[in-house]
Amino acid sequence: MIRFNNDYNRGAMRCVLDAIESAGSDSFAGYGEDERCERARETIRGAVGVPDADVHFFPGATQANFVVISSMLTSVQSVISADTGHINCHEAASVENTGHKIIELPNVDGKLTAAQIRACAAEYYLGGEPEYLTEPKAVYISFPTESGTLYSLRELREISEVCREFGMYLFVDGARMGYGLGAERNDIALADFAKYSDVFYIGGTKCGALFGEALVIVSNSLKRRFKAHMKQSGAVLAKGFLLGIQFSALLESGEYFTLCRRADEQAMLIKNAFEKKGIKMRSQSYTNQQFAILSDAQKATLARDFIFEESGTCDGGTVVRFCTSWATSDDEVKALVDAVGRL
DSSP states (O other): OEEOSOSOSSOOOHHHHHHHHHTTTOOOOSTTOSHHHHHHHHHHHHHHTOTTOEEEEESOHHHHHHHHHHHHOOTTEEEEEETTOHHHHSSTTHHHHTTOOEEEEOOBTTBOOHHHHHHHHHHHHTTTOOTTSOEEEEEEEESSOTTSOOOOHHHHHHHHHHHHHHTOEEEEEOTTHHHHHTOTTOOOOHHHHHHHOSEEEEEOTTTTSSSOEEEEEOOGGGTTTHHHHHHHTTOOOTTTHHHHHHHHHHHHHSHHHHHHHHHHHHHHHHHHHHHHTTOOBSSOOOSSEEEEEEOHHHHHHHTTTEEOEEEEEETTEEEEEEEOOTTOOHHHHHHHHHHHHTO
């Protein structure tokens, strides 16, 4: 059986494993206060073009999402998200568990639009700031989205402008950042997230690390005591040096970008195979996640040799996600493409 059900079903890129092994006999300070984490921070600051950015390392993305959101909001403030947003659908109400409301807006191909966000914000800020409503103080978006789609640079800039107009924070979930940056239709550079958002993270768990996410805080108002919020939520890893070692290896070697881009290219072969067979796709994704709408017979046939994830229904069929990763082999892709051709 060949797995296409997610992009975190294998260990880590070779550069990561080699780096950890080479540091195996060294000793480090704890909780991320070590030279390997500082080296990774400097690498990331250089990559995003913000010398004074704060960089923190999280064991996982769910922790990053709810700690960031809870740290930036007071008890009467809320966060805007697409209804399909990861914080709204996949994290067991972790944001709500911290005491904050998610204002969900209908997605447009997995995305939010600047016009939607402005209308939502205006209802509160231009409506007299009624005390019976929470204040929408933050906007959460994912790049790529949960549908595999991409925000364009224009869309990111327009959303940023709305956030600045109303004094809201913009937070970008980058759990699959590498696949978004590597997509053929992408026109956003890593440094653009530092320019247009207040805080974002560079995903590792799904993009070649054993585990971990690198959070970049650009806004000065979010920096103070942030690590205390992490500690309070159990998100500070005692062996934090393991995260620093991994992100140094991923970014300094360049493999983070090259292997994620290869995964996107493989996903395009899978997408083309489905479309050539006349099978519709739920969204026009140019990243490593592809959502095909299959009949029961087609799904059963592919399930004989491949493991995949179902993602609801659409147009009378089942939406099935096929997910490539940094570790997907060309032979695995060929096997799926050939199987689709025989449907």
